[in-house]
Amino acid sequence: MSRKKQKHHEEHVNLERWLVSYADFITLLFVVFLILFAMSSIDNRKFQALAQSFRNIKGSGASLILPAPGSAATPKANVGASGKNQQAKLEEEKKKLEEVKKKLEKYAKERGIDKNLNINMDKNGVNLTVTGTILFANGDASLQPAAKAIIKDIFKIINTIDNPVRIEGHTDNKPIHTAQYPSNWELSTARSTNLIRYLIEEYKFNPARLSVGAYGEYHPVVPNTNDANRAKNRRVEIMILSKEAASQNPQSGEAKVN
Structure with missing residues (x-):
């Protein structure tokens, strides 16, 4: 194979890698808009269900889970507060x-x-x-x-x-x-x-x-x-x-x- 053809092939591989990165970016952007849409809903229970589903995702995007609307606490913190309330009741x-x-x-x-x-x-x-x-x-x-x-x-x-x-x-x-x-x-x-x-x-x-x-x-x-x-x-x-x-x-x- 000539050097020219090899060079053309390497450029084609680099282009495919760029498309993969771009696809990841689009996916993360979609997740952000999906979360923003969920935050606009008054139904906090549905938001928590959405948050839980994304919390189970490994890799990129897991850190994008935000607190529920109207709350400054993270889901993990909410669980802790619930445990404290239960202990107080006991x-x-x-x-x-x-x-x-x-x-x-x-x-x-x-x-x-x-x-x-x-x-x-x-x-x-x-x-x-x-x-x-x-x-x-x-x-x-x-x-x-x-x-x-x-x-x-x-x-x-x-x-x-x-x-x-x-x-x-x-x-x-x-x-x-x-x-x-x-x-x-x-x-x-x-x-x-x-x-x-x-x-x-x-x-x-x-x-x-x-x-x-x-x-x-x-x-x-x-x-x-x-x-x-x-x-x-x-x-x-x-x-x-x-x-x-x-x-x-x-x-x-x-x-x-x-």
């Missing part, structure tokens, strides 16, 4: 749950029933465990007459917040074989559901906040080796759930037997 909820716990403890002590009302708090919320025969007589699921005043006082405190409430029934390991309660499963279920029904009918408690569980004799807190221990295992647990814990539990209003 801290506020924790504070309210702690206040409820203190009020319940004070009430139990003033009423002289603190030995039968065990109150603790963990990541799931506040757990109020009622043991012995305060609510129900042995082998029965009908609320004791004296229990109704206690329930009224307890749920007056609980109702100062709007968190979901889960009620769980437990029994000791003494077998029961009656026409009404063929086993401890039925007994524990009746106790938890009777309490929920009473709350709804007597105090108009919001049913959407309530869920129920029944465990029979199979989740004792202590071994069923004597009467004192069996009294601890005969219990109703009233759980004031945090919003996060409630989202991981059965939906409020559903009855679940475990």
